[in-house]
Amino acid sequence: MANALDFEVTVEDGATALVPVIDGRSLVDLIAAYEARRGYEPSGGYGGIVPAHFRFGDLGRYYEAREQRQWPRPGHAWVLGCDCGEVGCWPLTTRVTVAGSDVTWSHFSQDRRPSWDYEGFGPFTFDRQEYASVVARAAAAVD
Known part of the structure; x- marks a missing residue:
């Protein structure tokens, strides 16, 4: 069964931020809870990506x-x-694999804490057509 992807689109200091929502739950909340259960400090501290701040x-x-x-x-x-x-x-960071009718996010990592282990978080697999549609709506919200 495929996971459902959406994006929470917010405006922070005049710039649009995109937060993935997986199966109705913010990825910010999902990853913060995972890190807290693992005892990682600081846990959480994430926000959406802000396309206006990076190319x-x-x-x-x-x-x-x-x-x-x-x-x-x-x-x-x-x-x-x-x-x-x-x-x-x-x-x-996540590995993105596009195969057939699926897009999968797996092998998550925190680039500033390479020793943190995210095994057991994900993978999340999305229907490729729905994924493309959801991403296109998010991109349109940024433009």
Whole structure:
């Protein structure tokens, strides 16, 4: 069964932020609870990505990890940034795999804490057509 993806679109200090919502729960809340259960300090501290603060490129391509210059590296995407609005400050990274009719987020990592283990968090698999539609709506909200 596929997971459901949506985006919470908020305006923070005049800039639009995108927070993934998976199966009706904010990824900010999901990852903060996971980190707290693992005893990671500080746990949480995430916010949405703010495309006005960073050149992600085409968001449709970015969220499929197909952008020509993919951040943070090929095959991966930052899905959350710091609650300060800067993605590079406290990024949550996921591997993005597009296969057939699915898009999967897996192998999560906290780039500033490489020793933190996220095994057991995810994977989240989305229907590719729904995923593309949801990402397109989020990208339109940013434009």
